[in-house]
Amino acid sequence: MSTAVEQRLFELWETPKTLKGLLSTVDHKQIGKRYIATAMVFLLIGGIEALIMRIQLARPDQSILGPETYNQIFTMHGMTMIFWYASPILSGFGVYLVPLMIGSRDMAFPRFNAFTYWTYLLSGVLLYISPFMGQSPHGGWFAYVPYTTVPFSPGWGMDFYNTSLLLLTISTTGGAINFIVTILRLRASGMAVSKMPLFLYSTLTVSFVTVFALPSLTAANIFLELDRRWGTHFFDVAHGGNVVLWQHLFWFFGHPWVYIIFLPATGMISLIVPVFSRRPIVGYAYVAVSTVLTGIVGFGVWVHHMFAIGEGHMGMSFFSAASMTISIFTIVQVWAWLATIWKGHPVLTTAMHFAIGFIALIVVGGLSGVVTAVIPVDWQMTDTYFVVSHIHYVLVGANMMPVFAAFYYWLPKMTGRMLDEKLGKISFWIMFVGFNLAFFPMHLLGVLGMPRRIYTYKAGLGWDGINMLITVGAFILAFGILLSLINFFWSLKNGRLAGRNPWNADTLEWSTESPPAPYGSVHIPTVVTRHPLWDEHEEEDDPKGERVLDQDRLTLSSTWLDAETFSLSRMPEDTILPLLLAIGFFVLFIALTFQWYWVALGCVVYSLAVAAIWFWPKPQEGELA
């Protein structure tokens, strides 16, 4: 390949390694890596919070933490893990991988992509201002009213809860819209919906779910903040309000959110398992349809979080049935993975270890979920450690395990260096054992009646030994995670060079160099089957150089169903405007937290001005005819 072409493309697409370049890049690869790194930092912070709680609960009658501190820590742990780690880490992999996987040179809205990253980061910063004031949110991650209204929760804690979530919602919704338009419009020629990698199905599904579910949380946050600081009565029973309204609004968002955290991870597994089973996935169409159906039916199960509030029987039966139905779609995927392994020739790499570990854990978590979908059982188990165990099996098992599988699988693509397989497998086994030691006994603890969210307990209730065991397990799990992080930093310098396709995988991202050049591939690829790198077709075959597109920062757009190339997309240059706009939003939401309304108004004017500059037409220099 002529290096002149590569040189020209490089000049068009590279971001200079200067401070300005760092702050203004719109390269999806850099932004994706930032998402992943930031989310990992939040994982560590949330993990440390969990360990502090486990130290407190290791033995009965301890007073390392007071009740108020404990409330703040478990709330921050939940918020950090659910909102600032679990979903953004998947967005990070998506932002990095989706354009490479579809053979595009960037996301559909590269500048907006930078903006959603900055708002994600700054919303986390906003949340973590609160511990330094000693006033973190303390109402649990679902913040039920009336406890979270001013009479019961004075101070700024719950205001931080509202404003940081509102800011994060802007980021998440924006990111979702970006994914939708990217996947529907920028796929490589020939990658019809019947040939998309399954990770794209899951990312697309959760992006739609995000667009439709998150406004419910936004409404809830707005109502709560108005009730707290403006004297309104949305949740004030004395003035005709209704506290259950909060629960409906929150869980109408909250349950789809569980799938937002879960589905992209299954999409990753649906790519990793076939590659290491050395065969295509069994039941591609069934897995794809199950993914979409999980997203849709996920909107019809939210009341199962509220079985204990005394809704009507008819309604509860419906939601109970829907909750059991949704497990069918997960089971379809589980069988597809198992059948793929069964029919293939499995290679037990570290990534495959994590993938199989995930399958085991999701089955346990899914079963405890089906159990709690049964109303009488739920009445018995709700707000006990049984539910804590369930949520951790499905969130840690179904999110963290696939994420670590993805680490060992895709980091060589991002860094160009392989991670150490031996240390990786040791790390997996320590994590797997630690995880089960920490969370399996919680089932028993729940059955024995230990409520969640208590900061200590009396000795002699039969909980002492189990709690100590759980704490030991939590530290073992943390040690396993630490080993993987050490492995990562070690590999940056010492890892074996990865080359283009170290796993002999089938999807398009492996056709680029490791790490990929700023422009991705020299020729925009074409696709004829579901497994571009396993078939005879040469995806970068382009003898005339029509698909190089080195006239400008260009990529190709295609039709959404059949992915036929029909037009040229011109991508924007690096710009600092996304960061400036994100800072405007950040200060705006700080001002809203503390009711500095003049500052807020100033921020709105500033943000509008930045947005107006952002969308102002560039001078035209005769590129049109």
Added chain:
Amino acid sequence: MNPVLIDKPSPTTQAPPPVRRVDNKRGTWGMAFFIATEACLFLAMFFAYYYTDKSSSQWRSEIPPKLHYSLPMLAVLLISSAVLYWGEQQVKKERYAAGRLALIGTIILGVGFLVLTYFEDMEHLQHLTPRTDSYGSIFYAITSLHGAHVLFGLLMLTWVLVMPRWEPALYTPHRPYHNVAMYWHFVDTVWIFIVALLYVAPNLYNYA
């Protein structure tokens, strides 16, 4: 109408791209999904309205909202949408002066809507405020949110009005007129629902 690319001189001698049309609809799709998520926000608020209605002992204890402002306001917005639609058709035919005139008309009508909102609120607030009860809270939350959308829409319309070009282009913004018009029609649609559900429907109930 479809803009095509003229090849810029470049150091390499590559063949021209396989297609010559310019993709100018990414922004339109982005706006469509932005509107979808905004619509869901209003849906959540309407849900809150009806849910509280069904479960509250203290719901809308006094007279239903009057129609003598809200219906003219509806007329103003509907006319503005029609004017903007006409303007968009003119822009498609490259009659930019007519398009600009339609924009100015839309903006004037939009400002008129906000002025009417002011008078409506001044009158309404005398017997119902957001702090009266849950009904007042939800009522004003929905109408204020809509008012903010009208204001935001007006700012975007003004921004398109002062833009130096609307022609189809390789560079962003590709179709500012069309995208902002979509948003404006959405804002108008929301007002139809607000008038129907929050203003007209309560007047049809029988208050004993």
